[in-house]
Amino acid sequence: MSLKVDSWGIEPQIKKSELAKLFAEFLPGNAIVSEEEELRPYECDGLSAYRQLPMLVVIPDTIEQVQKIVKICSKYRVPVVSRGAGTSLSGGSLPLTNGIVLSLAKFNQVLEIDTNNRCAKVQAGVRNLAISQAASEYGLYYAPDPSSQIACSIGGNVAENAGGVHCLKYGLTVHNILALTIVTMDGEILEVGGKALETPGLDLLAIFTGSEGMLGIVIDVTVKLLVVPEKTKVLMASFNDVALAGEAVSQVIAQGIIPAGLELMDKAAIKAAEDFVHAGYPLEVEAILLCEVDGSSVDVEAQINKASDILKQSGAVDIQLAKDEQQRQLFWAGRKGAFPAVGRLSPDYYCMDGTIPRYKLGDILKRIQDLSDQYQLQVVNVFHAGDGNLHPLILYDANNEGELAQTEEMGGKILTACVELGGTITGEHGVGVEKLDQMCVQYSDAERDQFLALKIAFDPNNLLNPGKGIPQLHRCAELGALHVHHGQLPHPELERF
Amino acid sequence: MTDLNKQFIEQITQAKEQNTSLHICGGNSKSFLVDIDKAQEVDELSTEGHSGIINYLPSELTITVRSGTPLIEVQQALADKGQMLPFEPPMYDEKSTIGGVIASGLSGARRPFSGSVRDFVLGTEVINGKAELLRFGGEVMKNVAGYDVSRLMVGAQGRLGLISSVSLKVLPVSEKEQSIAIEMASEQFFDTVQQWMQQSYPLSAAVYYGEKAYFRFSASESFIEQIIKNISSKFSGLLSPVDNQFWSQINNQTHDFFKDASNRNLLKVLLPMYLKEVFSKEFAPKEAMQIIDWGGACRWLYTVQSIESIRQHAEIFEGTAQVFRDNGQYSSSCVREHPRANAIAQLEMRIQQQFDPQKIFNRHYAN
Known part of the structure; x- marks a missing residue:
């Protein structure tokens, strides 16, 4: 498998053994990983198709150690890839062969829960779900809930601006954090934001969120906590046509209901999930919508009835209201278990993450189906329908020669279709190494250049996760050369190699 | 168009x-x-x-x-x-x-x-x-x-x-929006906001001014009816209806309180929502006037204290103070916005440089 990381021509000015020796001056032996078999667990993240070993892995447990590590790396031009739980689906924490991995695993403490201001200060390595667990005794929780929430860390959530099934109502990570402590590549500490709702100046909190570890290293995060809603109800609506289910989503929202979650699964996803968790999903229908409403008892009753009426009018052939909490959990277990369920159908699958305006759902489904027919690769569709965020899963077998390459090509075309329909190449998984080529489709040269320029303001020597997130201009030029329009070669000024 | x-x-x-x-x-x-x-x-x-x-x-x-x-x-x-x-x-x-x-x-x-x-x-x-x-x-x-x-x-x-x-x-827009005022002390305002947020009351605005707390609720008609009933029994005799226009007077600074801004300096102090009397005593002694906005997280303040001392106290609570409307008293001696830490200020300058290398835009802005 050829790697897609852009090379920035960074040559470390130090040998691995000498670097390890410098780290050993302030890190205990077990915080420096250098042997190949010990480095192996770090060779990839959740996008396991790409693997490579870093020079070293360091596992500090104090902010001072992090500062010292990056200062040494700055001095000797060693790239740094920070890593939380390694659950990124876009290769965001894929190691670089000429760099180190800086693991935040030991930053695992919940530092403070401020019940009066409903926020918690937690270290970057704390798991997403652990925050809600720690806050639960106060009747509070942390809203963003990516499906990897059992494992993924809050630092990684910030790096990717993680979402989840409840972001339609409660927003993404960027909407749910108040402050960050950051270590910059020159070892400086930045305190960004605070417990007050706003701070003056540029919105650095927003720019760090979703920056994929390319601007700074997140050390701790102050997250907002929400009051656990008094009541939560979920209903499952069945449709004989996926596009009709998509239209129903728009109808619900157009009529003033903002569900806490609004998820769509197609027939193949329903079957896979049902076989896996026995959630009680109907197997004969083409699509189901899970619509969750939360809030006060009075409001929830009124809204769930209204939603039910709208869904019926929009063509739902059956509507089931979860009769109790146990059934509600079961309905969600099917949805949240959809990915592993699909994993049982096929030796490998490739999870896409495009976003489109909701009303284009029918169009994108048609485009995906056409591509599936063309490439002879089956697609299972799971959507955060309320947000217009698609997760088509392309099923393939990596053991069949060329099938992964075909899958990637098809996936790329799905993302291009998302952009053409007014959407984006990634809703919540990030660009990482995976979608660098599609960045050339979504953004113009000047826009990508502005991104690269912005990075220089934070990391002038390009040592933080270099090669990820934003493609270099020549990469897009080379890609563009494959698609010459009207005989005009894009970027004639650039060298081609 | x-x-x-x-x-x-x-x-x-x-x-x-x-x-x-x-x-x-x-x-x-x-x-x-x-x-x-x-x-x-x-x-x-x-x-x-x-x-x-x-x-x-x-x-x-x-x-x-x-x-x-x-x-x-x-x-x-x-x-x-x-x-x-x-x-x-x-x-x-x-x-x-x-x-x-x-x-x-x-x-x-x-x-x-x-x-x-x-x-x-x-x-x-x-x-x-x-x-x-x-x-x-x-x-x-x-x-x-x-x-x-x-x-x-x-x-x-x-x-x-x-x-x-x-x-x-x-x-x-919510099915219904209804606003009320309740006579109470400022300490009680903070506690009430906390309590109601914990109980998921559908608050959409909460302000304290002139010994009264003003609240707006946005939700379904039936839920608001239930809430108002609960509140009325608890604050019997202290409750009065408020026109929803009150909120645009606060937001647009057309409320009587803001008239003083023509001859005094109006400060905007941002703080964590729940600080209660700590901040009130430090910054709003008798001669000061304030509107507590954003359920406690934003204070509109006229005070005789120096902006430096207000900033020092605000920083203790991770807060900031801005001279929002200035009548010449501050501008010669201090910056209008709360000063940032040096590292942050430097970073902001570098970001600006990457967007506007020649500093074409708003070069004449002080600070």
């Missing part, structure tokens, strides 16, 4: 070539927020006429608007479809434009309960100091491709470029 991007690009290109500076302005309703270095010569870059709603899809909860569009027009278009800008931006003047709303980043009384301007920005189209027209984000709810430059534009006061258009997420 005119698009003036071409004209803007020409003007910025010319400024670049001649190394002059441009003063970006919309409706000029918030020009009091910045101090101007009068020694700097600037040409005006006005967004007036660059107006119109480009795309409004009520079922998508999104609207895309040219920056020179008057805020009042945007609000009217949304109201016609039963929707709103959830951050309740202030309108100090009817000429206020949506571009100014984004560039200033100011939110109103609903902010602590619904979110701020930047929380609802989905995408922006900007022209940077190199005269390049750039689009970031889009009209979709989720987009993590590239850095979140759209949100970086919020509150940047035009220092990173000219906002040409913006895409915003909007929300439906």
Whole structure:
């Protein structure tokens, strides 16, 4: 498998053994990983198709150690890839062969829960779900809930601006954090934001969120906590046509209901999930919508009835209201278990993450189906329908020669279709190494250049996760050369190699 | 419905070539927020006429608007479809434009309960100091491709470029909104807000002023009825109805309290929501006057204390103090905005440099 990381021509000015020796001056032996078999667990993240070993892995447990590590790396031009739980689906924490991995695993403490201001200060390595667990005794929780929430860390959530099934109502990570402590590549500490709702100046909190570890290293995060809603109800609506289910989503929202979650699964996803968790999903229908409403008892009753009426009018052939909490959990277990369920159908699958305006759902489904027919690769569709965020899963077998390459090509075309329909190449998984080529489709040269320029303001020597997130201009030029329009070669000024 | 991007690009290109500076302005309703270095010569870059709603899809909860569009027009278009800008931006003047709303980043009384301007920005189209027209984000709810430059534009006061258009997420207006006032002490106000938020009361504004707490609820009619019934029995005899207009008086600073701003300095102090009397005693002794907004998280304050001492105290609680309306008393001796840590200030300058290397935009802004 050829790697897609852009090379920035960074040559470390130090040998691995000498670097390890410098780290050993302030890190205990077990915080420096250098042997190949010990480095192996770090060779990839959740996008396991790409693997490579870093020079070293360091596992500090104090902010001072992090500062010292990056200062040494700055001095000797060693790239740094920070890593939380390694659950990124876009290769965001894929190691670089000429760099180190800086693991935040030991930053695992919940530092403070401020019940009066409903926020918690937690270290970057704390798991997403652990925050809600720690806050639960106060009747509070942390809203963003990516499906990897059992494992993924809050630092990684910030790096990717993680979402989840409840972001339609409660927003993404960027909407749910108040402050960050950051270590910059020159070892400086930045305190960004605070417990007050706003701070003056540029919105650095927003720019760090979703920056994929390319601007700074997140050390701790102050997250907002929400009051656990008094009541939560979920209903499952069945449709004989996926596009009709998509239209129903728009109808619900157009009529003033903002569900806490609004998820769509197609027939193949329903079957896979049902076989896996026995959630009680109907197997004969083409699509189901899970619509969750939360809030006060009075409001929830009124809204769930209204939603039910709208869904019926929009063509739902059956509507089931979860009769109790146990059934509600079961309905969600099917949805949240959809990915592993699909994993049982096929030796490998490739999870896409495009976003489109909701009303284009029918169009994108048609485009995906056409591509599936063309490439002879089956697609299972799971959507955060309320947000217009698609997760088509392309099923393939990596053991069949060329099938992964075909899958990637098809996936790329799905993302291009998302952009053409007014959407984006990634809703919540990030660009990482995976979608660098599609960045050339979504953004113009000047826009990508502005991104690269912005990075220089934070990391002038390009040592933080270099090669990820934003493609270099020549990469897009080379890609563009494959698609010459009207005989005009894009970027004639650039060298081609 | 005119698009003036071409004209803007020409003007910025010319400024670049001649190394002059441009003063970006919309409706000029918030020009009091910045101090101007009068020694700097600037040409005006006005967004007036660059107006119109480009795309409004009520079922998508999104609207895309040219920056020179008057805020009042945007609000009217949304109201016609039963929707709103959830951050309740202030309108100090009817000429206020949506571009100014984004560039200033100011939110109103609903902010602590619904979110701020930047929380609802989905995408922006900007022209940077190199005269390049750039689009970031889009009209979709989720987009993590590239850095979140759209949100970086919020509150940047035009220092990173000219906002040409913006895409915003909007929300439906609640079935009902009802406001009440309750006579209570300020300490009790903080406790009441806490208690009601813990109980998930549908608060959409909470203000304390003149020994009264003012609350607005936004929810279904039946839920509000139930809430008001609960509150009435608890605060029997202390409750009075309030016209919903009260909130625009607070947001737009037309309330009587703000009349004093013509001869005193009005401070905006941002703090964690729940600080109770600690801050009140330090900063609002008898001679001071304040409106406690945002459920406690924002204080509008007239005080005789020095801005430095207010800032020192605010910092203890991770807060900041800004001279919001200045009558010449402060500007010569101190900065209007709360000073940032050196590392942050340096970083902001480097970011600005990457968007506007020649410092074409708003070069004449002091600080």
